[in-house]
Amino acid sequence: MSAPTATLRPSRGATEGSRPRPRITAGGAMVTVSALVLAVVWLIPLVWAVLTSLKPEGETTAVPIRWLPLEPTLEAYRLVLARGDLQRWLVNSTVISTVVTVLTLMVCVLAAYAFSKTRFPGRRALFALFLAGILVPPQVLIVPLFDEMTFLGLVDTYWGVALPQVVAPVMVFILKRFFDAIPRDYEEAARLDGAGHPRILWSVVLPMSGPILAAVAIFTFVQSWNNFLWPFIAATDPALMTVPVGLGSVQGAYGIQYAQNMAAAVLGALPLLVVFLLFQRQVVRGVTDAGLK
Amino acid sequence: MRTEETPLPAPAPAIGRRGFLAGALTAAGIGLAGCGGGIATVGESRTVLRQWNLFTGGDGVRMVEMHDAYQREHPQIDFRPTTYLWGNPFYTKFAMGAAGGRAFDVATLHLSRLRGMGPGTLIDPIPVELLAEYGVTPDTVLPNVWDKCTVDGELYAIPLDTHLVVTYYNREICARAGVLDPQGRLIETDGVEEFLDLLAAVKDVTGGYGVVMDTTGAWRQFWSLYRQLGGEMTFDGDVGIDDDKALQALDFLRRVSEEGLAPSASDAPGTPANFVNGICGLMFAGNWEIATAQAAGMDFGMRPFPGLYGDELGQGDSHALVLPHRRTRDDAAVRAAVEYAAWMLKHSITWAGGGHVPAYLPVTESAEYARLEPQADYRDAAVNVQFDPEAWFSGSAAQLQNEASSLFAGVHNGSTTPERALDAFKRATRKLIETPAPV
Amino acid sequence: MTPSTDIAPPEAARAVSPAPPGGRARTRHVSSWAGLWFVLPFTVLFAVFLVWPMLAGLWTSFTDRSLGRAGSSFVGLANWSEMLGDPAVWQSLWVTLLFTLISTPPLVLIALGMALLTHRVSRLGWFLRFSFFAPFLLPVAVVTLIWTWLYQPGFGMVNGALQAVGLPEVNWLTDKDTVLVAIAITTVWWTVGFNFLLYLAALQGIPAYVYEAAALDGVNPWQRFRHITLPLLHRTTALIVTLQLVASLKLFDQAYLMTAGAGGPDYAARPIIGYIFDSGFTGLRIGYASAISYLLFAVIVVVSLVQFRLFSGKGKSA
Known part of the structure; x- marks a missing residue:
């Protein structure tokens, strides 16, 4: 592959170096301290969930509340994993989010390319239709879409869960705007070399679009991973549920077990949090750039 | 959370992003390949x-x-x-x-x-x-x-199974109140007044109340009593309900609260708790609460819902x-x-352990079931279980029950009168009747 | 609507400046059918999973279609007139609106506070970004599992904290006066990180010379914030508020999960999508639920158009 030179070139880069250096002042220290306090407060629910998950079930409802487990144990995790549901949901979430992300990238890139770099009959009308589609939130379609799915026989199938999530006209729009800004000279040169549209897309446009593709991919993946409403409707079979749907609907036969609930919550939260810690900057950009719809 | 466990979150290099995407693409390939078969069909002989x-x-x-x-x-x-x-x-x-x-x-x-x-x-x-x-x-x-x-x-x-609302009694309290027969069973009463006298005797012992019932599930009490009175309910164009009988049934709910014989508010989890902790000697509740009473290790007995207005009929499902x-x-x-x-x-003898009366007669007629105490004592009540009236909006956890229970809770706690509650119930029911049936 | 993406392709600046595409007739782009093949996959999906349900839903709203019965018949405007007279529709719409009113201010103000604090801190920036933004990445069921546990009466942490400072316990999720507030608090904790990131990006986009000039004039930090930072964040604030409005109209997930699908006491926490769900899937009435969906759609379109007007009128820069 022609090495894409497109690194994340932050437009703020110019200002970064010359921002006023924080001097150690009383005011600065106060800002730091309040920031840290707020951050810690914001983490309390997560920390409390982790601590609860490490307690034996009997300790979870102790009054008054005690933070640290008296006898820390991984029993809750063992019980949750022994049920096997959560592993299956994690697999389902991974498969479905990946399929949604890849398909979204493929169909939206193709469509955006067509709108940006080609002229075909009906182009304007179609683009206007897709723009109008941005106005239709998926939430208002749940009932007719479910009805349609029963007709097509897609309820309780992977495709039934995944395909409606691929229809994201806003992504076509974002990608088109980006492609529009790629100078014509590049495609002209390629065309002179005898390249057709597929070649131009593959060898000219895509290599220059790394950042936007990453942004769309990350945003789509995160959104699909955490999507609740549609998977909740399209998958009633526990074997097909994703993490949020499974955790939100399947009950333990033994009633509410707080340590196990929290263990399941921690395990369900882990994948994206790990991805976030590893790729913090990319996730932040992906979410802010593509998320502004 | 546990930051020390994770690698340095320092600025991830561009390779990280590409690696991530490459990984995602690989995973997608695997995922798509796996999609064809679907996970539901396991290719084994099981x-x-x-x-x-x-x-x-x-x-x-x-x-x-x-x-x-x-x-x-x-x-x-x-x-x-x-x-x-x-x-x-x-x-x-x-x-x-x-x-x-x-x-x-x-x-x-x-x-x-x-x-x-x-x-x-x-x-x-x-x-x-x-x-x-x-x-x-x-x-x-x-x-x-x-x-x-x-x-x-x-x-x-x-x-x-059949499950229905029955009477639970605390033997120790009832013995002190003198309302047990020589075999240690709650004596049978005839009519409302006799039963209220019994409750009063129990109340004297507990110092709290005579009986407790789930006031947020008032439909069970109402329908049991209304059926004892011979009341019918139909939904053909309008609510077919016998006002006199309905008011009589509701009036009992009002009276036990007003005379301090029953708590005026007690929710579903609170009701067995109130019975177990002894603030009352009797409880009207579904037979499935047996587990709670047993878990508390108390000496208790069970019998059918009392026949206040006729036969010992209890609402159930x-x-x-x-x-x-x-x-x-x-x-x-x-x-x-x-x-x-x-x-x-x-194998519903196991299920019977939870209080439900097995529907399969060979089980309820077995010697093993007869030995189940106190389940065997209300076995006959199942014969007379009073199902909810028939309509698409009726039944357990359906709208009619929900409407009735929330309205009649007001009769229990005195915030409304039986007359007003009945009017409101009829209005709500008419609305349900007017709603086009989905089945 | 228009995303203010600040990712620019290399040398974009050079390309954008000369001749806008429409200005000079570019003969190189002859109309051809090639482009159609490229838009085809998306168009098919768009037609099947967006246009079809849109049109089918409209038709269904004029029928008595039900999950519990095969076939359906045309009932004219019966669903629509029933809907307009159904108090549950208006109550649930009110719940959605109320949620918007109580959740939007903290979602904006707290995000701004977080961004201002984080912006000034150089060392532990990654830690702050993590703790403010991490909740946004949690699946909703994880959030509601944790918060239902926190709100528990008796042994929950929120009530434990209240009692520790001498306040009475609150039945957060079972009292009709507090259930929506409880859900709003959870939502703020969960989603404020997104707004925080937008503010942070905006703050970092403010050129340093602006502040340097101010420093020369000797303004104090408050004046600097009040007269430089805040006005420069105006566009971001408008963006966040409108994003928030539309997001709040779509309230469902956390409200459904935290009330165990019951909508809270007296349906005090059942939003309009909750009522659509209840009518269609619990009540089996697909036709009626389709009609309510269209009502919600109309509301969302109106809100979107209003905000679009406001936006395109204000910042032409887009």
Whole structure:
């Protein structure tokens, strides 16, 4: 592959170096301290969930509340994993989010390319239709879409869960705007070399679009991973549920077990949090750039 | 959270991003490849049997016990039970899964909900010959229950139990109040006044109340008493209800609260708690609360709901097993489901441990059941169980019960009068009648 | 609507400046059918999973279609007139609106506070970004599992904290006066990180010379914030508020899960999508639920158009 030179070139880069250096002042220290306090407060629910998950079930409802487990144990995790549901949901979430992300990238890139770099009959009308589609939130379609799915026989199938999530006209729009800004000279040169549209897309446009593709991919993946409403409707079979749907609907036969609930919550939260810690900057950009719809 | 466990979150290099995307693409390839087969079909010779139920707590534990035994006896079945939250969450999943037609093979259902859940559309008929093959025939089930399983001449449900509101009594308190017979059973009373006298005697002992009942589930009390009075309820164009009888039934709820014989507010979990902690000597509650009383280790007995206005009739329902509609015919799965249902009926002595009266007569007529204490003491009540009136909006956790319970709770706590509550109930019911029926 | 993406392709600046595409007739782009093949996959999906349900839903709203019955018949405007007279529709719409009113201010103000604090801190920036933004990445069921546990009466942490400072316990999720507030608090904790990131990006986009000039004039930090930072964040604030409005109209997930699908006491926490769900899937009435869906759609379109007007009128820069 022609090495894409497109690194994340932050437009703020110019200002970064010359921002006023924080001097150690009383005011600065106060800002730091309040920031840290707020951050810690914001983490309390997560920390409390982790601590609860490490307690034996009997300790979870102790009054008054005690933070640290008296006898820390991984029993809750063992019980949750022994049920096997959560592993299956994690697999389902991974498969479905990946399929949604890849398909979204493929169909939206193709469509955006067509709108940006080609002229075909009906182009304007179609683009206007897709723009109008941005106005239709998926939430208002749940009932007719479910009805349609029963007709097509897609309820309780992977495709039934995944395909409606691929229809994201806003992504076509974002990608088109980006492609529009790629100078014509590049495609002209390629065309002179005898390249057709597929070649131009593959060898000219895509290599220059790394950042936007990453942004769309990350945003789509995160959104699909955490999507609740549609998977909740399209998958009633526990074997097909994703993490949020499974955790939100399947009950333990033994009633509410707080340590196990929290263990399941921690395990369900882990994948994206790990991805976030590893790729913090990319996730932040992906979410802010593509998320502004 | 545990930052020390994770690698440095320092600025990730561009390779990280590309690696991430490459990984995602690889995973997608694997995922797409795996999609073709679908996970639901396991290519083994074991038949998959997916059961859905709505039992948590004591019932849930007992069902797990039965399922463990079932799985041990059926190694060729890959048995997969799933529990959803009782009430609407369960019934919503049921409707959607059945509409999709491939999510599950057999499910529990309140018999009172059968007619509102689309028998013939969402629920498939039971092959009766197959069921008979496994030993369940009309003569092995109480006729009043079997009738409820049949819609337009077709059998749509296999009843597992009958459950109903009954009387619990604390032996120690009742003995001190002098309301036990020589065998240690609560004496039988005749009419309202006698029963109120009994409550007063119990109240003198507890210093609190005589009886406790779930005031947020007031429909159970109301329907029991209304049926004792011979009341009927119909929904043909308008609410057909006997006002005098309804008011008489509601007036009892008002009176026990007003005279301090019962708490004016006590919710579902609070009611057994109040009984167990001894602030009252009696409790009107579903027979499934037996587990709570037993867990508390108290000496208690049970008998039918008292006959305040006639026979000892109590409101109740039946947990049944049904076959959801399926998109494509699968005889092996239907056979496995019917066999499973019959197995559950035959082994419902375990289920009886939770207070429910098994619907399968060979079980309730067995010596083993007769030895179950105090279950055997209210066995006869099941014969007279009073199902909810028939309508698509009626039945357990359905709208009619919800409307009635929330309105009649006001009679218990004195915030409204029986007359006003009845008017409001009729208004709410009329609205339900006017709503176009979805089945 | 228009995303203010600040990712620019290399040398984009050079390309954008000369001749806008429409200005000079570019003969190189002859109309051809090639482009159609490229838009085809998306168009098919768009037609099947967006246009079809849109049109089918409209038709269904004029029928008595039900999950519990095969077939359906045309009932004219019956669903629509029933809907307009159904108090539950208006109550649930009110719940959605109320949620918007109580959740939007903290979602904006707290995000701004977080961004201002984080912006000034150089060392532990990654830690702050993690703790403020991490909740946004949690699946909703994880959030509601944790918060239902926190709100528990008796042994929950929120009530434990209240009692520790001498306040009475609150039945957060079972009292009709507090259930929506409880859900709003959870939502703020969960989603404020997104707004925080937008503010942070905006703050970092403010050129340093602006502040340097101010420093020369000797303004104090408050004046600097009040007269430089805040006005420069105006566009971001408008963006966040409008994003928030539309997001709040779509409230469902956390409200459904935290009330165990029951909508809270007296349906005090059942939003309009909750009522659509209840009517269609719990009540089996697909036709009626389709009609309510269209009502919600109309509301969302109106809100979107209003905000679009406001936006395109204000910042032409887009």
